[in-house]
Amino acid sequence: MSAIDRREFILAAGALLAARGALAQVAPNRVHVIGVLEYASRAGFEPILPAFSDGLREGGFTEGKNLRFEFRFADYDYVKLDRLAKELVSAKVQVIYAPSTWPTLAAHAATKTIPIVFSGVNDPVPHGFVQSLARPGGNVTGVSLASADLTAKRVQLLREVFSGAGRLGVVYDADSAKACGIELKEIASAAKQLGVEVQPLPYAALADLDGAFAKARQTNIRAMLVPTTYETRRFGKDLVAQSSSSRIPLMHAGSDAVEAGGLMSYGPEIGWGPRRAGNYVARIINGARPADLPVERPDKYVLVINLKTARALGLKIPQSILLRADRVIE
Numbered sequence: 001m002s003a004i005d006r007r008e009f010i011l012a013a014g015a016l017l018a019a020r021g022a023l024a025q026v027a028p029n030r031v032h033v034i035g036v037l038e039y040a041s042r043a044g045f046e047p048i049l050p051a052f053s054d055g056l057r058e059g060g061f062t063e064g065k066n067l068r069f070e071f072r073f074a075d076y077d078y079v080k081l082d083r084l085a086k087e088l089v090s091a092k093v094q095v096i097y098a099p100s101t102w103p104t105l106a107a108h109a110a111t112k113t114i115p116i117v118f119s120g121v122n123d124p125v126p127h128g129f130v131q132s133l134a135r136p137g138g139n140v141t142g143v144s145l146a147s148a149d150l151t152a153k154r155v156q157l158l159r160e161v162f163s164g165a166g167r168l169g170v171v172y173d174a175d176s177a178k179a180c181g182i183e184l185k186e187i188a189s190a191a192k193q194l195g196v197e198v199q200p201l202p203y204a205a206l207a208d209l210d211g212a213f214a215k216a217r218q219t220n221i222r223a224m225l226v227p228t229t230y231e232t233r234r235f236g237k238d239l240v241a242q243s244s245s246s247r248i249p250l251m252h253a254g255s256d257a258v259e260a261g262g263l264m265s266y267g268p269e270i271g272w273g274p275r276r277a278g279n280y281v282a283r284i285i286n287g288a289r290p291a292d293l294p295v296e297r298p299d300k301y302v303l304v305i306n307l308k309t310a311r312a313l314g315l316k317i318p319q320s321i322l323l324r325a326d327r328v329i330e
Helices: 003-029 049-058 080-090 101-110 148-161 181-193 206-218 230-234 236-246 255-259 272-285 307-312 319-324
Strands: 032-038 067-073 095-098 116-118 140-142 167-173 197-203 250-252 264-267 302-306 327-329
Touching: 032 080, 032 101, 049 272, 067 080, 080 101, 095 101, 095 272, 101 116, 101 140, 116 272, 140 272, 148 167, 148 181, 148 250, 148 264, 148 319, 167 181, 167 206, 181 197, 197 206, 206 236, 236 250, 236 255, 250 255, 255 264, 255 302, 255 327, 302 307, 302 319, 307 327
Parallel strands: 032 067, 032 095, 095 116, 116 140, 167 197, 250 264, 302 327
Antiparallel strands: 264 302
16 A cells, blocks of 8 residues: 555545544434324323333433424324324334334334334234234334233132122223223133133213123123223223222222222333333344344232222132232232
8 A cells, every 4th residue: 555545545534434423422412303192182191101111211312302203193093193103104204102002003003114112902912913922023113001911810819709609790891892802802711711701791882881780790700901092091980980989899900000099000100101112112223123122021929819809899809819919008
């Protein structure tokens, strides 16, 4: 290499290093745009936003600093979701966060390139979101809160409390049947193994809850399970109120309903799903591919029992179950 060639090489290498240094200084100041596609209203989403933001913060991203949200709320209208998903795609967001099944369906239909992260899909494989839990294979991944083992455990716990019950009810929003269809089958399967009949009790709207609980009383349902769908979380307080007035206890998926007066819950800790979804979004921003991020499921479940509610309903919770409880509300 001649002296001139060597000098040109050194100058070019120096320019490249300087450019890389400039990029390194600029990159941390970049504001990343995350799309949030939510079936609920803004008020309905607010309870899970802190946990989602915590997950992002753990990955190095904070709103107002290096992160901005593009929110789209369907205000509980399924029809709006497809249009809102297309708006987020047009806005060129980097990642779309879809907290439940319906927004994930809309986002997946709108784009096969922008990464999508969910946190409330019972089983993403039958919906076609991922090829498998271990290897999603596309642009969708996230956190699944339900599993056959979890469902079976919830049925078993309820059966232990109501040992003489030959029939258990399952109360859920009829429009969400597709979202919780797999879980409904798992409930029926687990109950069959325990020799218990399952009575589906769908309701078409909040006003129909009276009818669902009236049917439960007429068919001698002593206790009911609530699937892990968004609608049952949305109507959690209403379900608790109906449970109290009808004197039919409920087994919930989340402890927030038990804190509001429900009898029992068995599931992940409150906020676990959105926080882990935030972690996933942060990893994708940092370069991870959704196809390579396995769908995560909880590795810990908590049993919460409201003894105050049990006393009000005239129930005696077996000591064997109280000893297994992670938290007892007196």
